[in-house]
Amino acid sequence: MKIVKIIAWIALIALVAIQFFPVDYNQSETIPQTDFMLVNNVPVTVEKSLQVSCYDCHSNNTQYPWYNKVQPVAWFLEGHIKKGKEELNFSEWDSYSSRRKNSKLRSIISQIEDDKMPLKSYTFIHSNAVFTNTKKQEIIKYFNQLKDSLN
Amino acid sequence: MSKLKLVFGVVAIAFVALTAVSCKDAKTDKNDSTEHHSEMNADGDHSKMNHDNSDGHHDGDKKEMAMNGNGTSQVVLNDYFNLKDALVADDNAKAKNLGGTLAKSLKAFDTSKYSDDKQSELKDIIEDATEHAEHISESDIAHQREHFKVLSKDMVDMVEITGTSMTIYQQYCPMYDNNKGGAWLSMNKEIRNPYFGDKMLKCGKVQREIN
Numbered sequence: 001m002k003i004v005k006i007i008a009w010i011a012l013i014a015l016v017a018i019q020f021f022p023v024d025y026n027q028s029e030t031i032p033q034t035d036f037m038l039v040n041n042v043p044v045t046v047e048k049s050l051q052v053s054c055y056d057c058h059s060n061n062t063q064y065p066w067y068n069k070v071q072p073v074a075w076f077l078e079g080h081i082k083k084g085k086e087e088l089n090f091s092e093w094d095s096y097s098s099r100r101k102n103s104k105l106r107s108i109i110s111q112i113e114d115d116k117m118p119l120k121s122y123t124f125i126h127s128n129a130v131f132t133n134t135k136k137q138e139i140i141k142y143f144n145q146l147k148d149s150l151n
Numbered sequence: 152m153s154k155l156k157l158v159f160g161v162v163a164i165a166f167v168a169l170t171a172v173s174c175k176d177a178k179t180d181k182n183d184s185t186e187h188h189s190e191m192n193a194d195g196d197h198s199k200m201n202h203d204n205s206d207g208h209h210d211g212d213k214k215e216m217a218m219n220g221n222g223t224s225q226v227v228l229n230d231y232f233n234l235k236d237a238l239v240a241d242d243n244a245k246a247k248n249l250g251g252t253l254a255k256s257l258k259a260f261d262t263s264k265y266s267d268d269k270q271s272e273l274k275d276i277i278e279d280a281t282e283h284a285e286h287i288s289e290s291d292i293a294h295q296r297e298h299f300k301v302l303s304k305d306m307v308d309m310v311e312i313t314g315t316s317m318t319i320y321q322q323y324c325p326m327y328d329n330n331k332g333g334a335w336l337s338m339n340k341e342i343r344n345p346y347f348g349d350k351m352l353k354c355g356k357v358q359r360e361i362n
Contacts, residue, residue, distance in 0.1 A: 097275045099308075103282065103301055110297060 018071040026062040026081045034094035035059075045135075046142045050090070053118045053129040057084030060091040065125065098150055105147040109140055222259030224313035227280075230256045231306050232338055234287065238299060238345035239352070243292040250287030250295070257281045269312050276312075280305040296346050300333040307336065310361060318362045324355035334358065 031038065037047055056062045062081055068074050088104055096104060111117040112131065123130045131139065230253040237246040257280050262273045283302040287295045307321060320337050327333035327346040335345050342355040 097279075099275055099279050099305070103279050106297070106301060107286075110294070 015071075021071060023068075023071075023074040023078055025064070026060060026078075026085075027064075028060045028091075032060070032091050034092050036090040036093035039094045040146060043142065046139055049131065049135055049139055052126075053131065055090060056126075057081050057119075057122070058088045058090050059085075060089070102147065102150055105143055105150070109143050109147070112136060112140055112143075222256050222261055224260065224309060224315065226256045227253070227260055227309070228306065228315060228317075228319075228336075231302070231336065234284075234299070235335060235337065235345045236343075238292070238296060239343045239348055241292065241348035243295065246292065246295050247288050247290075250284045250289075254281050254284035254288060257284060265312070273309065273312055276305050276309050280309070296327075296333075299335070299345060300328060303333070303335045307334065310336070315362065318360065320357050321359040321361065322355050323358045324351075326351070326354060336361075 033039075036042070036050070042050070057080060062077075064077075068077055088108070093101070108117075113136075118126075118129050118131070230249065234246055234249040234253055237249050257277050260273075260277055262270045262277070265273060280302055283298040283305070286298045287302070290298065310319070317338060320340055321334055322337055322342055323332060323334045324344050324346050325332045333346050337343070340357060342353050342357070344351055344354050347354060
């Protein structure tokens with residue numbers, strides 16, 4: 001029992017200690033000139049959907065939930081966002097070549113069509129990020145139009 | 152009081168367990184990627200054997216080849232053709248491996264002998280193609296074929312810049328991708344369709360002969 005108590009204390013101390021590790025927050029004050037919304041004529045409804053469902057992990061600006069203040073949750077989210085931005089960063093959209101844009105758009109459409117995005121682990125908490133069927137069709141239609149206009 | 156402590160302890164253990172789990176996840180990821188690497192190395196060896204037939208420059212040590220960036224467009228093309236053959240054979244697992252091999256040879260592709268203009272376009276092509284090859288190395292066959300379509304476009308554009316000593320055929324199946332069509336490159340004139348495999352093995356036509 002004594003050992004359990006010691007372990008518990010160590011655990012508690014460790015838990016408190018990791019709260020002091022700094023986290024790189026994915027937030028920026030300005031919207032870069034290369035942002036997807038700035039360079040494309042995005043319909044308002046689509047823009048809102050993208051903001052709510054995609055931009056948290058695929059842009060330079062995350063709307064953090066309150067529990068992001070707690071470790072190890074913050075680390076978990078940090079990793080997610082980093083990976084998301086590597087695959088696709090809407091903030092840097094216009095810096096992609098037209099070849100890259102075409103590939104990204106193809107992937108966006110396919111991921112949304114197959115319900116792979118937004119991630120289940122994301123919509124589990126952000127229930128408003130789920131695409132209803134109508135929304136999904138609207139977004140896919142928009143991205144298809146954009147892709148055709150680039151070719 | 153001791154009850155309170157007990158509750159504290161349980162909560163703390165739960166959190167630590169959580170932390171431990173997330174750490175473990177990260178570690179598994181790392182292991183995965185190293186395994187992947189060694190797999191790719193093995194494949195690299197394998198494809199090197201193929202390359203040696205067509206191109207005598209690759210008898211050096213495999214590591215050296217990667218480090219010197221001794222890759223050429225010919226190596227990339229050969230890996231692409233191997234991948235295409237796996238898709239023709241409906242072989243998902245093999246296509247995964249060969250996608251990894253192709254990604255590796257794309258990364259090793261040395262563009263420095265080309266002019267600045269061509270270099271920047273080649274780099275763009277390589278970056279795009281690498282991403283598709285990487286996705287092919289981890290997807291089901293339907294997605295592999297989707298990526299293969301765009302990858303094939305990259306390869307056509309690459310050959311346009313680099314040229315090739317081989318005679319290759321640009322072939323086309325009008326039915327793929329909901330009748331939007333899909334092209335690919337092949338060393339053989341006969342049609343062997345990588346988009347449908349056994350389902351429509353001979354669907355398609357030669358669009359263009361290169362060289």
